[in-house]
Amino acid sequence: MRLSSPVSSQGSLLLVELKSARALTEVKGDWGGRSVPFWQEDGREATQAGLLGIDLEKAPGSYELKVTAQNAAGGKVVCSAKIAVRAGKFATERLQVGKQFVEPNPEQIKRADEERQRLREIFDRVTPERLWNGKFRVPLDGVSAGGNFGRRRILNGQPGSPHSGMDFPVPAGTPVHAAQRGRVVLAEELFFSGNTVVIDHGLGTYTFYGHLSSIRAKAGDPIEAGAVLGETGATGRVTGPHLHWGLTVNRARVNPLEIVALLGKD
Numbered sequence: 001m002r003l004s005s006p007v008s009s010q011g012s013l014l015l016v017e018l019k020s021a022r023a024l025t026e027v028k029g030d031w032g033g034r035s036v037p038f039w040q041e042d043g044r045e046a047t048q049a050g051l052l053g054i055d056l057e058k059a060p061g062s063y064e065l066k067v068t069a070q071n072a073a074g075g076k077v078v079c080s081a082k083i084a085v086r087a088g089k090f091a092t093e094r095l096q097v098g099k100q101f102v103e104p105n106p107e108q109i110k111r112a113d114e115e116r117q118r119l120r121e122i123f124d125r126v127t128p129e130r131l132w133n134g135k136f137r138v139p140l141d142g143v144s145a146g147g148n149f150g151r152r153r154i155l156n157g158q159p160g161s162p163h164s165g166m167d168f169p170v171p172a173g174t175p176v177h178a179a180q181r182g183r184v185v186l187a188e189e190l191f192f193s194g195n196t197v198v199i200d201h202g203l204g205t206y207t208f209y210g211h212l213s214s215i216r217a218k219a220g221d222p223i224e225a226g227a228v229l230g231e232t233g234a235t236g237r238v239t240g241p242h243l244h245w246g247l248t249v250n251r252a253r254v255n256p257l258e259i260v261a262l263l264g265k266d
């Protein structure tokens with residue numbers, strides 16, 4: 001078993017590769033009670049790969065990844081690795097925003113809670129097939145870096161939840177592309193993230209696109225890699241136009257640029 005990095009930190013993503021002399025089947029990973037789905041790498045019969053997401057609020061410490069599989073001879077293969085999770089280096093920012101977002105009225109609180117619950121239910125579902133095929137890309141043309149991932153926010157003096165995605169400050173109206181192939185599972189306006197699209201890429205991997213000015217995708221539809229989902233805007237809770245891009249891997253909120261680094265290369 002090989003890990004893309006010997007150490008990890010909050011909000012990071014690891015690629016786990018399992019190589020064997022003979023083809024493996026029934027590969028299952030367990031990471032603290034959460035399953036880690038594996039897929040067979042194209043044209044590499046003896047290699048299985050899995051993505052291990054380290055949630056941005058996972059307590060630092062040492063955790064065991066356990067993988068079991070069957071080999072062609074019917075034998076059971078078991079291997080494990082200890083993975084050290086370090087604290088992430090995240091900035092703390094103090095922000096003044098419109099009062100209605102810090103002190104939402106009871107109706108807005110109810111709406112935001114319902115939407116959070118719906119998103120949680122979406123991210124809990126694991127589509128057993130890998131829907132992506134090929135490299136992951138940054139959703140904006142010609143952009144490779146963003147900011148604010150994991151930032152701890154203090155809104156009008158009140159600590160808020162950590163910023164779970166990457167922000168790309170680009171002019172409103174910039175086309176937003178699907179990072180990879182998948183199925184649109186949400187395409188609508190939400191209280192905090194404004195016009196939002198969520199794509200299921202299979203195997204518990206989801207990308208999230210927020211604050212769009214318009215949506216050109218429909219929930220339930222399959223989507224190809226690179227297809228335009230909408231345009232950037234400033235809908236929802238924002239201080240200016242930007243794309244908020246998020247990645248959830250088996251319920252762990254991770255830095256989306258890491259999937260481009262791991263699965264975006266040749």
Ligand SMILES: [Zn+2]
Nearest residue numbers: 165166167244
């Ligand atoms: Zn954001």
